[in-house]
Amino acid sequence: MTNKTRIASNIAGSIVLAFLVLPILAVIPASFDDASYIKLPPDMMSLRWYRVFLADPEWWQALITSFKVALLAATISLLLGTAASLGMQRVSPVTRALITGIVISPLVVPVIMTSIALYYVMRPLGLHGTLLGLALGHTLLALPFVVVNVGISLRGIDPNFLRAAEGLGATPWRAFRTVTLPLILPGLAGGGAFAFVSSFDEVVLSIFLAGVQAKPLPVKMWETIRVEFTPVTAVASSILIAITVLLFAVVKLTTGTRTSRRAEHVS
Amino acid sequence: MSVESRSLSFEGVAKSFGSVRAVRPMSLEVKAGEFLTLLGPSGSGKTTLLNLAAGFVIPDAGTLRIGPDDVTALPPRKRDIGMVFQNYALFPHMNVFENVAYGLRVRGLPHAEIRSRVREILAMVRLDSHEDRTIQQLSGGQQQRVALARALVIKPAVLLMDEPLGALDRQLRKHVQLEIRRLHRELQRTTLSVTHDQEEALVMSDRIGIMHEGRLEQIGTPDELYRRPANVFVASFLGESNILTGPVTYLANGGARVALAELGMEITGEAAPGLKLGADAAALIRPEALKFTTSDESGMPARVIELVYLGDIIAIRLRLPQGQELWCRCFSGADMPAEGREVRLSWHNGDVRIIPLQSPQREN
Numbered sequence: 001m002t003n004k005t006r007i008a009s010n011i012a013g014s015i016v017l018a019f020l021v022l023p024i025l026a027v028i029p030a031s032f033d034d035a036s037y038i039k040l041p042p043d044m045m046s047l048r049w050y051r052v053f054l055a056d057p058e059w060w061q062a063l064i065t066s067f068k069v070a071l072l073a074a075t076i077s078l079l080l081g082t083a084a085s086l087g088m089q090r091v092s093p094v095t096r097a098l099i100t101g102i103v104i105s106p107l108v109v110p111v112i113m114t115s116i117a118l119y120y121v122m123r124p125l126g127l128h129g130t131l132l133g134l135a136l137g138h139t140l141l142a143l144p145f146v147v148v149n150v151g152i153s154l155r156g157i158d159p160n161f162l163r164a165a166e167g168l169g170a171t172p173w174r175a176f177r178t179v180t181l182p183l184i185l186p187g188l189a190g191g192g193a194f195a196f197v198s199s200f201d202e203v204v205l206s207i208f209l210a211g212v213q214a215k216p217l218p219v220k221m222w223e224t225i226r227v228e229f230t231p232v233t234a235v236a237s238s239i240l241i242a243i244t245v246l247l248f249a250v251v252k253l254t255t256g257t258r259t260s261r262r263a264e265h266v267s
Numbered sequence: 268m269s270v271e272s273r274s275l276s277f278e279g280v281a282k283s284f285g286s287v288r289a290v291r292p293m294s295l296e297v298k299a300g301e302f303l304t305l306l307g308p309s310g311s312g313k314t315t316l317l318n319l320a321a322g323f324v325i326p327d328a329g330t331l332r333i334g335p336d337d338v339t340a341l342p343p344r345k346r347d348i349g350m351v352f353q354n355y356a357l358f359p360h361m362n363v364f365e366n367v368a369y370g371l372r373v374r375g376l377p378h379a380e381i382r383s384r385v386r387e388i389l390a391m392v393r394l395d396s397h398e399d400r401t402i403q404q405l406s407g408g409q410q411q412r413v414a415l416a417r418a419l420v421i422k423p424a425v426l427l428m429d430e431p432l433g434a435l436d437r438q439l440r441k442h443v444q445l446e447i448r449r450l451h452r453e454l455q456r457t458t459l460s461v462t463h464d465q466e467e468a469l470v471m472s473d474r475i476g477i478m479h480e481g482r483l484e485q486i487g488t489p490d491e492l493y494r495r496p497a498n499v500f501v502a503s504f505l506g507e508s509n510i511l512t513g514p515v516t517y518l519a520n521g522g523a524r525v526a527l528a529e530l531g532m533e534i535t536g537e538a539a540p541g542l543k544l545g546a547d548a549a550a551l552i553r554p555e556a557l558k559f560t561t562s563d564e565s566g567m568p569a570r571v572i573e574l575v576y577l578g579d580i581i582a583i584r585l586r587l588p589q590g591q592e593l594w595c596r597c598f599s600g601a602d603m604p605a606e607g608r609e610v611r612l613s614w615h616n617g618d619v620r621i622i623p624l625q626s627p628q629r630e631n
Contacts, residue, residue: 160356163323166343167350168370168421178369182360 024241031234038231049231059236062220066200068131069216073138073199074192080139081146081191082184085154088147100151104144114140115208122209129211137205142195149194153187154180186255193251197244272457273334273424274299275320280329282315289315291481292328297425299334300455302448304468306504307478313461314429316478320459321427322346333424346425349418349456353430355410357402363389363413364398370421388420391450408439415447419454428460432467444470465505477501484626497539498623502551509557509593511550512624518544523621525550529589530567536619541626549622554582554596556618559610566611569593571604585612 026040031049033042053059084103088096106114118137119128127133157180165175203218210219217240221233275297282290290312297303305313318324319331322343331339338346349370357366364385371381389395392412402410411431418426431447432440448471451458462468468475469489476486477500485497496502499510511534517524523538525548534550542548560566569585572592581599586592595612604610 158354158356160352160354161358163321163343164350164352164356164358164417165369165373167321167348167427168417169344169373170369171344174373179358 027234027237028241031231031238033231033234035231037229038234049235052230052232053235053239056232059217059220059232062215062217063236063239065131065134065214066216066218069134069138069214070196070199072131072135073142074196076135076139077142077146077195078188078192081143081195082150082188084143084147085150086180088151089154100147103147106140107144111141111204115205118205119208128209129214131214134206134209134214134216135199137209138199138202139195141202141205142198145194145198146188146191149191150184150187153184157183189251189255193247196247200243201240271424272300272455274332275425275457275459276330276332277316277319278330278332280316280319280326280331282312282319282324282326288481290319290326293483294329295476295483295486297457297459299457302451302458302460302471302473303476304460304462304472304474305476305478306462306465306468308463308504310480311478312481313478317427317429317459317461320425321348321350347421347423349421349423349426351414351418351426351428351431353433355414355434357410357413357417359402361402362398363394363400363402363405366402366413367398367417367420369417374421384420385416388416391419391453392416392446407435408443411435411443412446415450419450419456423456426456426458428458430462431460432462432464440464440467441470447471469505475505477504479504479626482626495537495539495620496551496622497541498626499549499551500626502549502620502622507554507594507596509552509554511552511591512547513550515542515544515546515548515621518542522616523548525621530587532567534619534621535616536621537617539620539622541623542621547624549624551620551622552593552614552618554594556614557593557595558597558613559595559604560613566613569610569612571606571608571610573606574603585610 029042030038030040032045032047033039034044034046034048035042081103084099088099091099115137118140122128122133122137125133127136161179161183162175165179166172170178200216201218202216203222206216206219207222210216217236221236224230225233277293277295279292279294280290281288281292295316305316307313315324319326322338322341326339329339330337333346333348343350358369361369367385367388368381371384376384385398386395389398392415394409394412394416397405397409402413405413411434415431418428432443435443444467451471460468460471472489474486474488475492477484477492479500485492485501487495492501492505496505502508503510511525511527511530513525513527515523516526516533517535518538521538522535523542524533524535526533527550534552536550567587569587572584572586575582575584576599579598580596581603583595583597583604584592585595593612
């Protein structure tokens with residue numbers, strides 16, 4: 001590639017990147033505005049709306065609910081998704097493709113349809129408007145991330161590793177604990193982070209399943225923005241972004257070295 | 268845990284994968300302390316036989332014994348085996364020490380004993396200063412030795428090796444062959460190894476079993492297999508061979524004669540079992556048994572096609588009048604015939620072996 005084309009492609013790439021990221025990042029300066037409505041650029045920097053956010057227990061509650069639901073959804077989807085990935089390794093390729101299709105389907109089916117369907121299932125079960133109901137609904141949407149991430153990690157494991165462990169006397173459970181689990185840790189971390197974040201910012205499904213007792217942050221934002229267009233929603237958005245970025249940074253830092261060493265080994 | 272080596276027996280063991288008969292019913296005993304290599308081309312069933320011994324594959328029929336115990340239905344972890352994989356399968360998330368210690372930790376041994384046994388075996392494979400290294404920091408040859416140490420440290424009743432040198436380059440392979448032979452002599456572990464490399468089999472083994480299409484064609488010491496191959500497959504798989512085929516015209520007193528109609532002559536030699544008078548058979552003459560004669564009358568006429576120098580040895584490709592080619596090997600010297608010259612070939616009848624074209628088992 002010549003210098004000129006490299007510069008041209010760098011510029012083009014930067015424009016696309018800016019188009020993707022800037023609208024998201026725009027909420028951050030907006031959250032520091034002193035005005036009573038969202039506008040860009042902000043007139044005067046202030047922490048006014050952060051104080052409003054922190055002073056209002058409804059916002060606090062929503063944030064904590066979101067945390068609980070996301071943690072629960074990530075945990076359930078990690079357990080189910082890892083078990084599914086392990087099982088899918090033992091079936092024929094045709095069955096595997098079929099199961100993958102079913103597990104991935106919540107990503108393909110419009111969320112609004114899944115939401116309506118879940119609404120009718122959760123109501124009679126008494127799960128509507130509860131933390132568990134929300135978490136189960138989010139698990140449905142988070143499962144594909146776990147299955148895909150863990151599946152990729154599992155495919156990278158030489159089947160002979162497990163045979164070696166078994167030949168050395170390890171029970172299947174011990175072999176899983178000491179060989180499989182440490183090697184799929186990057187996949188678990190990545191899948192878990194995606195599951196957490198997908199639950200943390202899920203709004204459509206949550207609107208259908210939330211109640212007064214269990215109202216996650218995105219639903220609270222949605223309700224607030226319909227009544228008043230104040231920068232307090234920009235504050236909530238900024239917090240969401242900060243948590244997401246922090247989570248992926250931690251995952252990257254803790255598993256990054258391990259995955260790169262693995263890659264070296266494979267090459 | 269066994270301290271002693273034990274025998275490994277296959278009794279009428281067979282295994283098919285779908286319609287592919289990977290291992291046809293066969294019996295084979297690896298004696299306690301013996302090093303036996305299964306040698307054969309890929310797809311001959313040798314790796315399946317190894318996996319049957321390890322318990323990774325369950326036989327359709329037959330019994331597997333380690334010592335006197337029937338282990339046919341036992342899972343690998345209860346068989347007391349050590350396994351060395353072709354790609355070593357060392358755990359990438361553990362260092363050298365932890366890899367070797369794995370089998371001992373599984374057995375719940377005290378820490379002090381684990382440490383001393385791991386250090387002892389690492390010293391034996393000459394990796395004592397490498398216990399903290401990660402697997403990625405080791406060369407291929409070092410990884411091979413860690414794999415060997417990991418399998419041997421548990422003092423297995425039987426050591427199983429799947430193409431143990433397959434991933435090493437040629438130079439290193441020669442060195443490791445001798446290393447494995449030394450370890451085997453020191454530790455006296457019953458060993459079943461699998462390879463397609465005849466040199467590896469010849470250097471390391473007490474006995475070699477030749478596998479072909481799921482059958483054990485012949486089993487014996489390297490010398491027996493080379494001097495007295497049972498059939499054409501064994502003869503051509505182990506070493507270089509010249510094969511001349513024709514009907515058996517004489518068969519008595521341990522000798523046989525094959526008529527070569529196109530050459531208008533007969534070849535006499537030592538008879539292998541399984542020959543039938545009148546049926547086609549092969550006369551086997553190893554390249555080093557062929558000699559040139561100066562006399563113009565006796566011997567088989569041939570033309571020198573090319574000379575290939577192999578250092579102290581020279582290989583000569585010859586063509587017979589009917590078109591077949593033969594190889595001859597001899598020490599290089601001043602009296603080598605030039606390419607294109609007509610020569611006459613001779614041999615001692617004692618160096619010729621008359622062998623069946625196929626294993627007699629095939630008729631079953």
